[in-house]
Amino acid sequence: AQSVSQHNHHVILSEAASLELGCNYSYGGTVNLFWYVQYPGQHLQLLLKYFSGDPLVKGIKGFEAEFIKSKFSFNLRKPSVQWSDTAEYFCAVRTGANNLFFGTGTRLTVIP
Amino acid sequence: NAGVMQNPRHLVRRRGQEARLRCSPMKGHSHVYWYRQLPEEGLKFMVYLQKENIIDESGMPKERFSAEFPKEGPSILRIQQVVRGDSAAYFCASSPTTLSSGANVLTFGAGSRLTVL
Numbered sequence: 001a002q003s004v005s006q007h008n009h010h011v012i013l014s015e016a017a018s019l020e021l022g023c024n025y026s027y028g029g030t031v032n033l034f035w036y037v038q039y040p041g042q043h044l045q046l047l048l049k050y051f052s053g054d055p056l057v058k059g060i061k062g063f064e065a066e067f068i069k070s071k072f073s074f075n076l077r078k079p080s081v082q083w084s085d086t087a088e089y090f091c092a093v094r095t096g097a098n099n100l101f102f103g104t105g106t107r108l109t110v111i112p
Numbered sequence: 113n114a115g116v117m118q119n120p121r122h123l124v125r126r127r128g129q130e131a132r133l134r135c136s137p138m139k140g141h142s143h144v145y146w147y148r149q150l151p152e153e154g155l156k157f158m159v160y161l162q163k164e165n166i167i168d169e170s171g172m173p174k175e176r177f178s179a180e181f182p183k184e185g186p187s188i189l190r191i192q193q194v195v196r197g198d199s200a201a202y203f204c205a206s207s208p209t210t211l212s213s214g215a216n217v218l219t220f221g222a223g224s225r226l227t228v229l
Contacts, residue, residue, distance in 0.1 A: 042222065044205075090154060099145060099157045099160055100155075102147075102156070104153055105154050
């Protein structure tokens with residue numbers, strides 16, 4: 001069965017620190033990959049997505065993610081976080097089915 | 113464009129009561145998905161509907177839960193005889209066509225938080 005793993009449950013960083021959130025999935029076929037963000041009290045918003053082509057994708061607010069097929073990974077990165085990046089981040093994978101499989105989420109707290 | 117609208121945002125029910133959660137997809141979207149987020153867990157797929165059809169309900173509990181998306185009006189997730197374990201955030205998402213066709217993504221609503229006393 002497909003699964004998505006986010007090993008970091010809670011990450012605490014100071015402003016200007018670099019961020020990398022891990023995401024691994026288990027599925028051997030073609031995948032579409034997503035990162036969603038949920039700011040406190042708000043709905044999930046799409047940060048970035050990978051469908052095909054360049055494995056390094058750029059998203060909104062300075063986020064990027066790299067698809068490494070050999071490692072079944074799609075880690076999220078940002079070179080310098082801000083206090084406003086405090087949120088919960090969800091990795092999601094779509095395989096052949098018409099739905100997304102989500103990871104358990106990583107809560108990011110950025111300290112001013 | 114108002115986006116995906118869910119109501120109520122917060123719902124409190126006592127054990128044994130019924131809960132009804134509504135979702136209006138984005139304008140032009142005819143595909144609706146329901147997800148449940150339990151405390152300390154990620155979003156779990158429940159059901160995928162198109163107008164008047166349930167396409168995939170593989171994530172729905174076998175009893176007490178049902179969903180519909182009528183020709184007119186919002187999609188409704190109904191939970192009968194609620195229990196404390198049903199307390200969760202229920203998110204609705206929509207897409208213009210099937211996710212497998214092209215580069216479609218899901219647009220989520222703000223969620224409905226159900227608390228069962």
